[in-house]
Amino acid sequence: MQKFLQDIIKEAGFLAKGYYLEGVAHAYKSSPSDIVTVADKETEIFLVNKIKEKFPDHGIITEERAGEINPGAEYTWVIDPIDGTRNFANKISHWCVMIGITKNGQPFLGAIYDAMNDELYFAEAGKGAFLNDKKITVNENDDVQNSFMDFSPGHMNTGSPYDSEKYPDYLRFYNNLMGERGKWIFNYGSMLGACYVAAGRMDAVLKNGPMYHDFLAAFVIATEAGARATDCEGNIWQRGRKDMVIANPKLHPKLMDLFNK
Numbered sequence: 001m002q003k004f005l006q007d008i009i010k011e012a013g014f015l016a017k018g019y020y021l022e023g024v025a026h027a028y029k030s031s032p033s034d035i036v037t038v039a040d041k042e043t044e045i046f047l048v049n050k051i052k053e054k055f056p057d058h059g060i061i062t063e064e065r066a067g068e069i070n071p072g073a074e075y076t077w078v079i080d081p082i083d084g085t086r087n088f089a090n091k092i093s094h095w096c097v098m099i100g101i102t103k104n105g106q107p108f109l110g111a112i113y114d115a116m117n118d119e120l121y122f123a124e125a126g127k128g129a130f131l132n133d134k135k136i137t138v139n140e141n142d143d144v145q146n147s148f149m150d151f152s153p154g155h156m157n158t159g160s161p162y163d164s165e166k167y168p169d170y171l172r173f174y175n176n177l178m179g180e181r182g183k184w185i186f187n188y189g190s191m192l193g194a195c196y197v198a199a200g201r202m203d204a205v206l207k208n209g210p211m212y213h214d215f216l217a218a219f220v221i222a223t224e225a226g227a228r229a230t231d232c233e234g235n236i237w238q239r240g241r242k243d244m245v246i247a248n249p250k251l252h253p254k255l256m257d258l259f260n261k
Helices: 002-022 038-054 085-089 167-178 192-198 212-224 252-260
Strands: 026-031 034-037 059-062 075-083 096-103 106-114 119-124 129-131 134-136 148-152 184-186 204-208 228-230 243-247
Touching: 002 038, 002 075, 002 096, 002 106, 002 119, 034 038, 034 085, 038 059, 038 075, 059 212, 075 085, 075 212, 096 212, 106 192, 106 212, 119 192, 119 212, 129 192, 129 212, 148 167, 167 204, 167 252, 192 204, 192 212, 192 243, 204 212, 204 252, 212 228, 212 243, 228 252, 243 252
Parallel strands: 059 075, 148 184, 148 204
Antiparallel strands: 026 034, 075 096, 096 106, 106 119, 119 129, 129 134, 204 243, 228 243
16 A cells, blocks of 8 residues: 555645646636646546455545545545645645545555655654655754744635634734844745645745645644644644644743744
């Protein structure tokens, strides 16, 4: 299953990259910040068909498809065909294909493929995280003031499925973090930042509003690289929670303090 996952996510990435290079029109779903392209749909169809052919009894959850295939299956594939669709549609190359797999409801495998840079991040529960077959680990930075972060506070009351009641908590974090000094803080518009934390390139990712398909693969990869991945209340992230704080074990508690001041 692991090799199959790695093969099909790379194939899906090459498919999506073709659309990216040609340019695609996009349509709004729930709001101007929630969009979809033909590339999302075609990449999802490709992955679903491949999985159904190879593992017909497995469950499948996808971003663009309503309803779960084979609910209650031992293994469930959770697919985001293009994470960072807004970037993708606007010719910004920060996007990826993401697949997470659960076994008996527990996070098991995670794969995220950055087709533009040919970087495949992969992890299996209990076996570490890898970038193009080389093991990766988080860095040890614990300096909040000089941390390099990917931050999105989310939004609320817009009718979007990405609305989150935790927006005030993330706004409080932001205000506490910024203080009187500027910080290396960005919103990259995809979960690739979780991979950068796993590889030691960045220090933290704080995202509010994303859904299950946005988080599962990132959770497996980040935690297997040694990161802590919790909600803003410090609980280990789990399905149904729409926010995630990812950082190395030294930095994470210092970030959590900024939610509580």
